[in-house]
Amino acid sequence: SSGINAEYGAPCVFSHGHGPDSFHVDPQDEHMKEHLQEHLDEVADGAKIETEDDVYFGYFNVHDKDKDGFLDGLELLNSFGDHRAKKVDEDYSEEQYEKDLQTYAEIVDLTLKDFDPNNDGLISFSEYIGHVKPPGGAK
Numbered sequence: 001s002s003g004i005n006a007e008y009g010a011p012c013v014f015s016h017g018h019g020p021d022s023f024h025v026d027p028q029d030e031h032m033k034e035h036l037q038e039h040l041d042e043v044a045d046g047a048k049i050e051t052e053d054d055v056y057f058g059y060f061n062v063h064d065k066d067k068d069g070f071l072d073g074l075e076l077l078n079s080f081g082d083h084r085a086k087k088v089d090e091d092y093s094e095e096q097y098e099k100d101l102q103t104y105a106e107i108v109d110l111t112l113k114d115f116d117p118n119n120d121g122l123i124s125f126s127e128y129i130g131h132v133k134p135p136g137g138a139k
Contacts, residue, residue: 025055025056025059025132025133027052027055027056032055032059033049033055036049036055036058036059036062037049037058039058039061039062040058052133056128056129056132056133057125060125060128060129063075063076063078063079065078069124069125070122070123070124071122071123071128072121072122072123073108073109073112073121076107076108076111076112076123077104077105077108080104111123114131115127115128115131
């Protein structure tokens with residue numbers, strides 16, 4: 001993929017560029033399943049990621065920090081990782097921080113434009129899954 005996400009680096013929830021495959025999730029990716037299971041273990045004792053749908057739901061849920069069932073602009077922005085932590089790095093200038101923050105905000109705006117068809121500023125799980133899950137599911 002290409003586009004602004006690929007060019008500038010993207011949050012893990014949008015790890016493969018901007019556009020229809022920006023939310024690429026490979027339910028067969030063992031590393032991804034292990035990563036999601038670690039997050040799940042933190043919040044749900046004994047729950048296991050077993051099915052393809054569990055992977056998609058887990059991936060969405062990891063980034064839904066306020067657990068309201070939606071991804072909002074701030075959650076999308078935070079999915080880039082802690083960009084604020086870079087600010088304390090001696091080699092990370094205020095100018096670069098502001099430039100990166102602006103780039104991240106632009107990516108969030110583009111992502112919402114693409115994946116929020118009802119324009120409510122939130123990405124629901126159904127909007128998310130409608131873009132990331134292949135028709136008929138992965139085989």
